[in-house]
Amino acid sequence: MSFLDGSRLITEACVQAGADVFIGYPITPANLLYLYAGSRYPTMLAAPDEITTLQWMSGFAAAGRLPVTATSFPGYSLMAESVNMAFMMELPMVIILVQRLGPATGTATCGAQGDLSVIQGTLSGGFTLPTLCISSVQDCWDLSAEAVRAAVRLRSPVVLLTSKEMAMTVLSFDTSQLGEIRPPDRPCYSGEGPYHPYRAAEDLVPPFLPVNQNRFQVRLTASTHDTRGILQNTTEEALDNTRRLQAKLHKNLDSYTLYELDEEEGAEVLLISYDVTAQAAREAARSLRAKGRKISLLVPKTLLPVPPIYLDIAARHPRVVIAEENISGQLRTLLFGAAGRKGLSGVNGLGRMISPGEIVEQAVRGE
Amino acid sequence: MSETRFLTESELPYCKGCGHLLVAQNTERALQKLRLDPLDVVLVTDIGCHGIIDKSFRTHTIHGLHGRAVALGAGVSAGMNDPARKVVVFIGDGGATIGMQHLIGAAHLGFNLTVVLHNNMLYGMTGGQPSEFTPQGFRTPTLPAGAARAGYDICELMAAAGASYVSRVIGVGDYSDTLAKAFRSKGFSLVEVMEICPSYGVKSNPGMKLARVVEEAGLAVKVFTCRGDKSYKTPASNDPQSLLGPALAVEAGHAHRLDKPIGIMLSGSAGEGIQSAAEMFAKAAISAGLHATKKGSYPVTVGVGFSASEIIVSPETILYTGSATPDVLIITSADGLGYARAAAGRMKGGLLMIDQSLDLPETGAEVVRLPFRERAGGRNSALHSMFQLVERTGIFPLEALKGVFLADRMSGKIDIATLLPQ
Numbered sequence: 001m002s003f004l005d006g007s008r009l010i011t012e013a014c015v016q017a018g019a020d021v022f023i024g025y026p027i028t029p030a031n032l033l034y035l036y037a038g039s040r041y042p043t044m045l046a047a048p049d050e051i052t053t054l055q056w057m058s059g060f061a062a063a064g065r066l067p068v069t070a071t072s073f074p075g076y077s078l079m080a081e082s083v084n085m086a087f088m089m090e091l092p093m094v095i096i097l098v099q100r101l102g103p104a105t106g107t108a109t110c111g112a113q114g115d116l117s118v119i120q121g122t123l124s125g126g127f128t129l130p131t132l133c134i135s136s137v138q139d140c141w142d143l144s145a146e147a148v149r150a151a152v153r154l155r156s157p158v159v160l161l162t163s164k165e166m167a168m169t170v171l172s173f174d175t176s177q178l179g180e181i182r183p184p185d186r187p188c189y190s191g192e193g194p195y196h197p198y199r200a201a202e203d204l205v206p207p208f209l210p211v212n213q214n215r216f217q218v219r220l221t222a223s224t225h226d227t228r229g230i231l232q233n234t235t236e237e238a239l240d241n242t243r244r245l246q247a248k249l250h251k252n253l254d255s256y257t258l259y260e261l262d263e264e265e266g267a268e269v270l271l272i273s274y275d276v277t278a279q280a281a282r283e284a285a286r287s288l289r290a291k292g293r294k295i296s297l298l299v300p301k302t303l304l305p306v307p308p309i310y311l312d313i314a315a316r317h318p319r320v321v322i323a324e325e326n327i328s329g330q331l332r333t334l335l336f337g338a339a340g341r342k343g344l345s346g347v348n349g350l351g352r353m354i355s356p357g358e359i360v361e362q363a364v365r366g367e
Numbered sequence: 368m369s370e371t372r373f374l375t376e377s378e379l380p381y382c383k384g385c386g387h388l389l390v391a392q393n394t395e396r397a398l399q400k401l402r403l404d405p406l407d408v409v410l411v412t413d414i415g416c417h418g419i420i421d422k423s424f425r426t427h428t429i430h431g432l433h434g435r436a437v438a439l440g441a442g443v444s445a446g447m448n449d450p451a452r453k454v455v456v457f458i459g460d461g462g463a464t465i466g467m468q469h470l471i472g473a474a475h476l477g478f479n480l481t482v483v484l485h486n487n488m489l490y491g492m493t494g495g496q497p498s499e500f501t502p503q504g505f506r507t508p509t510l511p512a513g514a515a516r517a518g519y520d521i522c523e524l525m526a527a528a529g530a531s532y533v534s535r536v537i538g539v540g541d542y543s544d545t546l547a548k549a550f551r552s553k554g555f556s557l558v559e560v561m562e563i564c565p566s567y568g569v570k571s572n573p574g575m576k577l578a579r580v581v582e583e584a585g586l587a588v589k590v591f592t593c594r595g596d597k598s599y600k601t602p603a604s605n606d607p608q609s610l611l612g613p614a615l616a617v618e619a620g621h622a623h624r625l626d627k628p629i630g631i632m633l634s635g636s637a638g639e640g641i642q643s644a645a646e647m648f649a650k651a652a653i654s655a656g657l658h659a660t661k662k663g664s665y666p667v668t669v670g671v672g673f674s675a676s677e678i679i680v681s682p683e684t685i686l687y688t689g690s691a692t693p694d695v696l697i698i699t700s701a702d703g704l705g706y707a708r709a710a711a712g713r714m715k716g717g718l719l720m721i722d723q724s725l726d727l728p729e730t731g732a733e734v735v736r737l738p739f740r741e742r743a744g745g746r747n748s749a750l751h752s753m754f755q756l757v758e759r760t761g762i763f764p765l766e767a768l769k770g771v772f773l774a775d776r777m778s779g780k781i782d783i784a785t786l787l788p789q
Contacts, residue, residue: 059442060445217426231421
């Protein structure tokens with residue numbers, strides 16, 4: 001048995017999955033990720049701020065490297081415009097967002113799940129930033145590797161969402177159960193010239209070619225562009241390319257749809273939770289079953305784009321209880337909109353962890 | 368032999384009389400002088416009129432955000448880590464105003480790139496607003512009275528920040544030799560090209576000549592620095608080790624007497640080993656076959672005030688790691704009492720172990736007052752309290768905690784006899 005924190009597993013998994021450079025600016029509660037990066041990544045750079053972080057990462061990605069950073073909301077908000085740029089340029093990278101209590105500076109040392117809506121609204125125009133969320137210690141390993149793989153597969157920035165309690169709590173964990181991680185293949189464009197950086201294949205993901213080679217010219221741009229990477233106004237070709245940025249995420253969604261479903265035949269109530277509160281929800285489900293109650297549990301790990309199967313699962317249950325550590329129920333709104341649905345309720349907390357008891361209480365309410 | 372073309376045959380996209388066109392042509396000439404292949408060059412452009420030039424270059428091109436081209440170019444340069452490849456960053460005075468920190472930072476670190484700063488002293492793409500580079504008295508459409516104060520002298524700033532090569536030129540005629548010198552420099556170089564915008568600058572300042580504006584602004588046209596001695600090398604670790612090495616493992620070797628989870632809070636003062644004491648206790652619990660979690664709470668100024676640690680030990684895997692009300696609360700100092708008073712008040716049972724020098728908080732817990740500080744001193748009071756906890760609760764043998772302590776380098780500095788319960 002080992003005694004370790006989630007940040008250690010996240011860092012090791014990212015590197016084993018092929019991430020080769022960490023660029024960051026320190027911020028609580030992401031500091032352990034920064035600390036470990038210094039001794040684990042082949043290259044680690046201390047950036048002077050979070051805007052520079054994302055710009056340097058984009059430069060490294062353009063040169064064929066696979067960068068990772070770790071931050072919390074104040075840093076992430078500074079990164080936002082540059083995340084849009086990286087998304088538009090189709091540069092693979094992983095942004096680990098360790099949630100803490102907001103708004104603004106809030107409380108740096110208090111956990112939260114307040115940033116799902118922020119991520120959902122990061123990209124102008126309703127585009128989606130692929131987002132995976134760690135919901136257990138094992139996920140620190142599995143999801144981190146998957147985030148790196150998805151970034152390469154989608155040629156896109158990917159957010160790996162976690163929170164203070166996941167990243168910083170030290171705990172006993174058996175590392176012998178960790179599966180092997182292999183870095184993804186990173187094929188470069190090998191066809192005939194000229195190379196069009198934004199001409200996609202059937203999977204809608206364009207083959208990648210870095211700027212440090214002399215075979216073909218590479219043009220990258222954050223402005224609306226055609227397949228050659230040349231700035232356009234709103235030509236049909238350019239808008240098709242912009243639409244493709246969203247379409248590629250959905251076209252390949254099955255390849256990075258990850259969730260945990262513990263469904264019980266005849267259960268009236270479906271518990272849904274993510275991040276650290278998923279642990280409380282697992283305990284709540286265990287407790288309810290020990291009392292002879294039927295209960296189903298869904299832990300979505302791919303949060304964005306929303307895999308349609310989550311709604312199919314929810315539709316099989318008359319009641320849905322969503323537990324999350326924010327004031328308004330961000331996952332609840334993401335899944336069911338402002339109108340909600342019949343039988344939908346939430347367990348919410350602010351500035352404290354949601355306990356299994358609260359979830360149990362909500363699950364049995366109205367029986 | 369014909370020269371390698373770095374520009375395409377298409378017409379350059381600028382207003383008549385705009386100096387940006389000359390920058391493009393001079394850049395091509397300078398790159399020709401270096402005898403580079405176009406694909407040895409990455410041109411990174413900012414936002415502004417100058418930024419639409421990328422489509423006219425045969426080099427690799429990257430067109431980013433307003434003000435960020437220098438940081439983006441720095442990333443490209445560090446990512447390639449190949450001095451044979453040239454990164455050229457085009458930016459305007461607007462982008463340089465927004466991204467001044469990126470310029471200072473890139474010069475300071477010595478990234479291998481050349482910034483060509485198109486300074487036409489106003490924002491040409493958005494209607495002629497002034498920038499931080501607009502000279503005193505220079506008029507723009509939105510500032511008809513003229514700028515009230517002098518603009519930045521970017522060349523002085525860059526030289527002071529540590530750039531390898533810095534020069535200012537008047538952006539007329541052939542200045543490709545200056546650009547070529549900058550391109551040949553190792554590390555960070557910058558050429559400020561003084562221009563006047565034909566659409567806004569000329570119309571707002573009729574009859575004014577560019578050279579005179581520059582002279583009256585006190586901006587010297589010269590080479591500011593030419594040392595070429597600082598060149599960035601991307602750090603690389605050849606053999607980084609796994610973070611999951613054997614040092615993390617806690618060997619099992621003891622038994623425990625726990626049949627359900629218990630939550631323990633240890634609350635004391637920063638600098639008195641609260642976190643390390645809690646960690647040793649948790650490791651000892653693991654060595655006794657228990658599962659354990661540990662988290663710390665302390666003010667952002669980690670060296671003063673309280674320090675608290677929450678531990679859960681359990682015979683089963685622990686999912687939920689929170690514990691609003693501890694089963695056992697240990698308070699070793701006045702700082703710790705201040706932090707844990709509310710938790711003590713919530714306890715309707717369980718055990719409170721508190722230093723005998725402290726006032727008793729309201730609590731429903733069984734209270735045991737102990738001389739933690741008197742016995743072990745402030746610095747070791749927390750560690751001593753962990754031994755007391757094990758002794759009194761019998762969760763696992765004292766030998767388990769002794770074993771963890773003796774394996775820790777701290778044991779070389781502290782006599783274990785001072786920690787053990789009497």
